Amino acid sequence: xxxxxxxxxxxxxxxxxxxxxxxxxxxxxxxxxxxxxxxxxxxxxxxxxxxxxxxxxxxxxxxxxxxxxxxxxxxxxxxxxxxxxxxxxxxxxxxxxxxxxxxxxxxxxxxxxxxxxxxxxxxxxxxxxxxxxxxxxxxxxxxxxxxxxxxxxxxxxxxxxxxxxxxxxxxxxxxxxxxxxxxxxxxxx
Numbered sequence: 001x002x003x004x005x006x007x008x009x010x011x012x013x014x015x016x017x018x019x020x021x022x023x024x025x026x027x028x029x030x031x032x033x034x035x036x037x038x039x040x041x042x043x044x045x046x047x048x049x050x051x052x053x054x055x056x057x058x059x060x061x062x063x064x065x066x067x068x069x070x071x072x073x074x075x076x077x078x079x080x081x082x083x084x085x086x087x088x089x090x091x092x093x094x095x096x097x098x099x100x101x102x103x104x105x106x107x108x109x110x111x112x113x114x115x116x117x118x119x120x121x122x123x124x125x126x127x128x129x130x131x132x133x134x135x136x137x138x139x140x141x142x143x144x145x146x147x148x149x150x151x152x153x154x155x156x157x158x159x160x161x162x163x164x165x166x167x168x169x170x171x172x173x174x175x176x177x178x179x180x181x182x183x184x185x186x187x188x189x
Contacts, residue, residue: 001031001032001033001055001177001180001181002180002181002182003056003057003060003179003180003181003182004032004055004056004180005057006032006055007031007032008028008029008030008031008032009026009030009031009032009034009035009051010026010028010030012032012051012054012055013026013035013051013054015054015142015143015146016050016054016143016146016147018047018050018051019044019046019047021042021044021047022039022044022047022048022051025038025039025042025044026038032051032055032180033177033180035051036048036051036052036173036177039051040170040173043166045157045165045166045169045170045173046154048169048173049150049153049154049157049169049172049173049176050146050150050154052064052173052176052177052180053065053146053147053149053150053153054143054146055180056149056176056179056180058126058127058145059092059095059126060179060180061122061145061146061149062088062091062092062119062122062123062126062145062149063089063092063179063184063185064149064153064172064175064176064179064185065088065115065118065119065122065148065149065152065153066085066088066089066092066119066152067172067175067185067186068115068119068152068153068156068157068172068175069085069088069114069115069116069118069119069152069156070085071156071168072114072115072116072155072156072159072160073085073116077116078110080106080109080110081110081114081116081117082116083106083109084103084106084107084109084110084114084116084117084119084120085116085119085120087099087102087103087105087106087120087123088103088116088119088120088122088123090102090103091103091123091126092123095126095127097128099123100123100124100126100127100128101124101128101133103120103121103123103124104120104121104124106120107120107121107124114155114159115152115153115155115156115159116152118148118149118151118152118155119148119149119152121148121151121152122145122146122148122149122152123145125140125144125145125147125148126140126145127139127140128140130144153172153176156168156172157169157172171187174187175187
């Protein structure tokens with residue numbers, strides 16, 4: 001996982017509260033990859049997603065959220081939802097303040113109800129200020145974007161009850177691992 005800066009998993013999971021079952025699997029000597037493999041082996045998918053959202057660099061993490069959210073887009077998806085996803089993708093490729101603020105507006109418009117909305121929120125929470133443009137700037141907490149990424153990915157896996165969540169989790173985690181190794185995450189289902 002060459003894009004992950006930390007060599008030990010404990011240096012990543014110190015930034016968030018792991019679930020009890022996942023903590024029991026987190027050997028202090030584990031590399032990030034070893035921890036993810038252990039979590040997946042024990043079907044602790046939610047925890048693996050949260051861990052990976054914190055492990056990946058910001059743009060890569062938001063890209064992962066976009067890939068997962070894209071799997072939920074159908075012909076019945078609202079134009080606002082599609083626009084929210086596209087705004088997050090636009091920020092990944094061109095991380096400007098203008099694109100970050102557009103993602104904010106579209107996330108709010110979709111009312112934080114869909115994976116695409118959370119992908120856009122992740123882009124917005126990636127830097128800059130989280131207050132209004134005319135207000136005193138307040139930067140987001142260091143890993144706030146990771147919470148939105150994890151929300152987008154976990155929601156994507158469970159968004160459509162007709163789809164197998166375990167299969168989706170395995171695909172999404174494989175995508176994150178590919179991204180962490182320098183790939184684009186675009187793996188076949």
